[in-house]
Amino acid sequence: xxxxxxxxxxxxxxxxxxxxxxxxxxxxxxxxxxxxxxxxxxxxxxxxxxxxxxxxxxxxxxxxxxxxxxxxxxxxxxxxxxxxxxxxxxxxxxxxxxxxxxxxxxxxxxxxxxxxxxxxxxxxxxxxxxxxxxxxxxxxxxxxxxxxxxxxxxxxxxxxxxxxxxxxxxxxxxxxxxxxxxxxxxxxxxxxxxxxxxxxxxxxxxxxxxxxxxxxxxxxxxxxxxxxxxxxxxxxxxxxxxxxxxxxxxxxxxxxxxxxxxxxxxxxxxxxxxxxxxxxxxxxxxxxxxxxxxxxxxxxxxxxxxxxxxxxxxxxxxxxxx
Amino acid sequence: xxxxxxxxxxxxxxxxxxxxxxxxxxxxxxxxxxxxxxxxxxxxxxxxxxxxxxxxxxxxxxxxxxxxxxxxxxxxxxxxxxxxxxxxxxxxxxxxxxxxxxxxxxxxxxxxxxxxxxxxxxxxxxxxxxxxxxxxxxxxxxxxxxxxxxxxxxxxxxxxxxxxxxxxxxxxxxxxxxxxxxxxxxxxxxxxxxxxxxxxxxxxxxxxxxxxxxxxxxxxxxxxxxxxxxxxxxxxxxxxxxxxxxxxxxxxxxxxxxxxxxxxxxxxxxxxxxxxxxxxxxxxxxxxxxxxxxxxxxxxxxxxxxxxxxxxxxxxxxxxxxxxxxxxxxxxx
Ligand SMILES: Nc1ncnc2c1ncn2[C@@H]1O[C@H](COP(=O)(O)OP(=O)(O)OP(=O)(O)O)[C@@H](O)[C@H]1O
Ligand SMILES: Nc1ncnc2c1ncn2[C@@H]1O[C@H](COP(=O)(O)OP(=O)(O)O)[C@@H](O)[C@H]1O
Ligand code: SF4
Ligand code: SF4
Ligand SMILES: [Mg+2]
Ligand SMILES: [Mg+2]
Numbered sequence: 001x002x003x004x005x006x007x008x009x010x011x012x013x014x015x016x017x018x019x020x021x022x023x024x025x026x027x028x029x030x031x032x033x034x035x036x037x038x039x040x041x042x043x044x045x046x047x048x049x050x051x052x053x054x055x056x057x058x059x060x061x062x063x064x065x066x067x068x069x070x071x072x073x074x075x076x077x078x079x080x081x082x083x084x085x086x087x088x089x090x091x092x093x094x095x096x097x098x099x100x101x102x103x104x105x106x107x108x109x110x111x112x113x114x115x116x117x118x119x120x121x122x123x124x125x126x127x128x129x130x131x132x133x134x135x136x137x138x139x140x141x142x143x144x145x146x147x148x149x150x151x152x153x154x155x156x157x158x159x160x161x162x163x164x165x166x167x168x169x170x171x172x173x174x175x176x177x178x179x180x181x182x183x184x185x186x187x188x189x190x191x192x193x194x195x196x197x198x199x200x201x202x203x204x205x206x207x208x209x210x211x212x213x214x215x216x217x218x219x220x221x222x223x224x225x226x227x228x229x230x231x232x233x234x235x236x237x238x239x240x241x242x243x244x245x246x247x248x249x250x251x252x253x254x255x256x257x258x259x260x261x262x263x264x265x266x267x268x269x270x271x272x273x274x275x276x277x278x279x280x281x282x283x284x285x286x287x288x289x290x291x292x293x294x295x296x297x298x299x300x301x302x303x304x305x306x307x308x309x310x311x312x313x314x315x316x317x318x319x320x321x322x
Numbered sequence: 323x324x325x326x327x328x329x330x331x332x333x334x335x336x337x338x339x340x341x342x343x344x345x346x347x348x349x350x351x352x353x354x355x356x357x358x359x360x361x362x363x364x365x366x367x368x369x370x371x372x373x374x375x376x377x378x379x380x381x382x383x384x385x386x387x388x389x390x391x392x393x394x395x396x397x398x399x400x401x402x403x404x405x406x407x408x409x410x411x412x413x414x415x416x417x418x419x420x421x422x423x424x425x426x427x428x429x430x431x432x433x434x435x436x437x438x439x440x441x442x443x444x445x446x447x448x449x450x451x452x453x454x455x456x457x458x459x460x461x462x463x464x465x466x467x468x469x470x471x472x473x474x475x476x477x478x479x480x481x482x483x484x485x486x487x488x489x490x491x492x493x494x495x496x497x498x499x500x501x502x503x504x505x506x507x508x509x510x511x512x513x514x515x516x517x518x519x520x521x522x523x524x525x526x527x528x529x530x531x532x533x534x535x536x537x538x539x540x541x542x543x544x545x546x547x548x549x550x551x552x553x554x555x556x557x558x559x560x561x562x563x564x565x566x567x568x569x570x571x572x573x574x575x576x577x578x579x580x581x582x583x584x585x586x587x588x589x590x591x592x593x594x595x596x597x598x599x600x601x602x603x604x605x606x607x608x609x610x611x612x613x614x615x616x617x618x619x620x621x622x623x624x625x626x627x628x629x630x631x632x633x634x635x636x637x638x639x640x641x642x643x644x645x646x647x648x649x650x651x652x653x654x655x
Contacts, residue, residue: 050507157594255511257512257538257542
């Protein structure tokens with residue numbers, strides 16, 4: 001396998017939450033100890049509960065915010081804020097909402113040229129236009145779309161525009177934060193096929209954030225399952241889906257609805273509640289909801305252990321999910 | 323008597339560019355305690371038809387129907403005061419975009435207690451207790467603390483749960499849920515769907531569930547209507563729909579699911595839904611349908627009988643899902 005382009009080690013992100021005038025601010029750990037590598041032509045999917053830190057991770061990897069601790073290396077260089085400007089070309093992001101992320105007052109051509117104006121100030125207007133038209137074609141839009149405004153496009157077409165914009169600086173990595181979840185099923189499959197094409201043609205590495213496990217299962221090479229800001233299981237998607245070792249992964253897979261009425265399948269029902277990210281849990285963060293939890297789980301947090309296939313659990317699951 | 327009985331519902335918007343028909347000839351019936359799923363491409367009129375039933379469309383909308391009854395009462399003849407008693411209490415709706423329906427200036431706790439104040443006789447303390455209980459039911463962690471939060475301080479998923487808590491606060495007889503779990507993680511989705519199904523078991527609440535997740539449809543609904551470009555194009559009990567779709571749009575929708583994929587590239591439906599200016603004269607799906615023929619482009623199909631899933635199609639799919647029936651063998655009613 002080729003050299004990874006992005007390597008993250010023990011990324012951490014904390015936020016201070018004010019709780020009124022009289023109480024001291026609390027600390028919220030949005031992300032702790034997250035490590036991974038992204039390689040050309042491969043897709044790492046990040047899945048997990050709302051608020052588990054997926055978008056925070058996306059903001060760190062795209063250098064919108066610095067980590068509170070840990071290290072991010074891009075093409076071998078430490079991505080410290082002083083190098084952000086130079087490294088941002090390499091990592092670009094596509095957001096979930098194809099409506100909010102495009103300026104309604106700008107024509108598609110202007111939207112696409114924007115990153116070039118900022119990052120390639122010496123490029124001529126003619127060169128910029130040629131590049132913008134090239135990317136427009138690359139994402140399957142037509143030349144006449146160049147002069148139109150975002151509101152004249154469907155959701156799927158707008159997501160194509162967002163993808164074209166993310167490709168303007170010829171990045172090596174795309175961070176896709178729920179890129180298809182706002183789209184219709186029939187359009188989702190068009191965009192997924194487009195992402196597959198682009199990856200094959202351009203050798204892109206994808207960090208694919210999604211809560212739709214049936215899409216992840218189909219699309220990703222590797223998967224990282226997160227819970228309350230930490231990775232609890234990582235590995236090749238095929239293996240993780242076939243035989244999850246962490247109880248939370250198993251619960252996630254089991255809770256994903258299948259397009260099969262009356263399958264008679266028994267869903268694992270999680271009891272207990274999702275702890276607040278403000279609470280500091282001494283042992284395993286999943287223990288309050290886990291059916292295998294014992295005193296050891298509640299006392300000590302299991303570390304993420306394993307090469308390639310790793311999981312953070314004292315009493316891992318064996319065998320397949322129903 | 324059906325709980326909800328809507329016949330031939332049509333909604334037309336006055337727009338700067340002329341009239342636009344967002345809903346065309348849609349029938350909706352729901353029995354007490356029944357779960358109906360409504361699926362279809364965005365813009366197919368799912369939300370507009372439900373907002374029309376709730377009387378929540380702007381003045382630019384013209385709503386017509388042959389019948390529009392809730393518990394036998396004509397919804398169009400209610401006085402504003404009678405309407406306020408029903409909407410938000412007996413008939414509640416969870417909206418697609420939580421951020422646009424929560425007020426950013428007030429804490430979520432204030433907003434849910436305000437809803438309880440309007441529709442119940444609970445006193446201040448009881449309203450607070452009920453609010454905490456509702457937050458627990460929808461899986462919001464640290465409810466006491468979260469009641470004091472403003473919408474912008476919480477994630478999208480958390481705000482959606484607040485919306486759901488507000489909608490079920492008064493034990494409605496009919497809950498219209500517009501993509502209620504789309505923004506949520508699957509374990510919470512499973513909890514919320516279980517919660518909604520549980521309310522239905524205990525209180526006989528009927529549920530109209532708008533969703534684009536065919537997995538949710540398969541595991542939750544009893545009956546499914548499929549909408550396309552403002553029309554209902556098919557309706558079947560859930561097993562039948564998944565086993566044997568009649569309308570080519572339904573067939574293509576099911577084929578595009580990653581779960582059913584046989585190769586890395588997924589089958590797609592080419593093109594997009596027609597808009598205001600390119601509505602076809604014949605079948606609205608004809609420009610994207612791989613079975614379209616001359617008759618499809620010339621004549622708008624009427625719904626077939628219930629044994630054919632009421633499919634609006636001249637040549638519905640055969641049992642193997644690949645071929646179509648011959649037009650001359652079809653009886654349109
Ligand atoms: N700027 C901020 N200030 C305070 N807390 C924050 C901030 N940004 C994120 N958080 C908190 O950090 C945690 C992780 O948030 P994040 O947005 O990364 O979640 P997510 O996994 O993307 O969730 P979703 O699936 O809902 O998009 C949450 O508890 C969130 O409320
Ligand atoms: N207030 C409005 N004025 C004009 N058109 C509208 C209005 N609200 C919705 N529409 C249009 O009506 C159609 C159906 O919308 P909607 O019911 O929201 O679709 P969905 O099936 O995705 O819920 C869309 O084409 C939409 O743009
Ligand atoms: S460590 Fe214990 S509580 Fe945590 S997931 Fe494993 S079995 Fe469950
Ligand atoms: S009427 Fe014709 S175009 Fe329309 S769905 Fe049926 S086969 Fe396709
Ligand atoms: Mg997010
Ligand atoms: Mg809608």
